[in-house]
Amino acid sequence: MTGTIEKQTPPQQIRFRDKKTMIIKCPYCGPRDVIEFTYQGDATRQRPDPASSDQTAWNAYVYDRTNPMGSHREFWLHAGGCRQHLIITRDMATHVISSVGFARDAVSSGREGDRP
Amino acid sequence: MAEPQSPLGHTFVPGDHGNSAGGIGLVLTERNDVSIVQVTAWRGTIPAILAAISDVTGLNVPDKPGAGRSAGEKSAFGFSPGRYFIVAPSDDLEERLRKAIPLETGTIIDLTHGRTAIRIKGPWSEWVLSKLFAIDFSEHGFPVGFGRATLHHDIHTNIQRIDAETFDLYVFRTFARSFWQTLGHAAAEVGYRVE
Numbered sequence: 001m002t003g004t005i006e007k008q009t010p011p012q013q014i015r016f017r018d019k020k021t022m023i024i025k026c027p028y029c030g031p032r033d034v035i036e037f038t039y040q041g042d043a044t045r046q047r048p049d050p051a052s053s054d055q056t057a058w059n060a061y062v063y064d065r066t067n068p069m070g071s072h073r074e075f076w077l078h079a080g081g082c083r084q085h086l087i088i089t090r091d092m093a094t095h096v097i098s099s100v101g102f103a104r105d106a107v108s109s110g111r112e113g114d115r116p
Numbered sequence: 117m118a119e120p121q122s123p124l125g126h127t128f129v130p131g132d133h134g135n136s137a138g139g140i141g142l143v144l145t146e147r148n149d150v151s152i153v154q155v156t157a158w159r160g161t162i163p164a165i166l167a168a169i170s171d172v173t174g175l176n177v178p179d180k181p182g183a184g185r186s187a188g189e190k191s192a193f194g195f196s197p198g199r200y201f202i203v204a205p206s207d208d209l210e211e212r213l214r215k216a217i218p219l220e221t222g223t224i225i226d227l228t229h230g231r232t233a234i235r236i237k238g239p240w241s242e243w244v245l246s247k248l249f250a251i252d253f254s255e256h257g258f259p260v261g262f263g264r265a266t267l268h269h270d271i272h273t274n275i276q277r278i279d280a281e282t283f284d285l286y287v288f289r290t291f292a293r294s295f296w297q298t299l300g301h302a303a304a305e306v307g308y309r310v311e
């Protein structure tokens with residue numbers, strides 16, 4: 001093969017390359033390297049009513065992802081630390097994290113006798 | 117009662133190792149005489165759990181992420197919301213905690229046979245541990261008494277700082293021999309003594 005293809009580098013990739021690693025500030029453990037965490041998916045999805053048999057709605061819930069270039073709300077698990085599920089708001093282009101909280105506070109608040 | 121066997125086996129060799137001609141930078145020991153129990157609070161029962169831990173061990177653990185205490189051979193620290201490691205050199209630790217903590221207050225798991233407790237002591241402890249774990253070991257970031265849950269090469273470890281230069285490590289028993297050897301390699305440059 002001869003010749004080279006000139007590639008344009010989008011500005012987002014330049015910014016990402018500047019970041020050597022991704023640090024997530026766990027609300028319990030403090031700042032930790034991303035290797036301690038497991039991505040658990042899009043936290044903006046709304047599950048259809050379990051009694052519903054609307055195949056279009058279920059298909060969208062299971063498969064459709066908007067993949068926005070920018071702010072995204074998502075689940076992470078601090079598997080290599082406190083083992084808590086977290087909800088993180090992360091910029092998909094730059095990996096800058098603007099908020100971190102326990103998922104249970106958002107998902108199961110107010111449920112008495114809940115497991116910690 | 118069956119004689120407990122150390123998982124470190126023939127890799128536990130008392131004496132001086134590594135660059136010990138330049139001095140002893142670290143002392144490594146296995147704490148094989150302690151019971152290790154995990155206590156977990158339900159939502160809203162953390163104050164009751166901390167009071168029970170205090171009654172059983174005499175250690176007053178603050179309700180704060182990672183906070184803990186140690187006194188003599190006894191230790192207690194948090195490593196996750198409402199979850200605590202309790203360590204003491206008594207065979208009946210689990211039983212006493214179970215009496216003090218009814219099911220309505222929390223749950224108890226005896227981890228004595230599932231974990232191996234290793235103590236690392238000496239002026240080079242922060243230096244050597246920093247080779248294995250990607251967390252801040254400075255006393256500012258990791259104060260005396262506090263606990264941490266973290267990873268080395270994807271393997272879970274619980275760590276408590278006992279004093280300025282001493283840390284207790286709790287590793288899975290089945291990985292303990294491998295971890296012990298890795299720790300020895302990491303400590304070789306500063307010279308270490310196994311006791």
Ligand SMILES: [Zn+2]
Nearest residue numbers: 026029078082
């Ligand atoms: Zn955490």
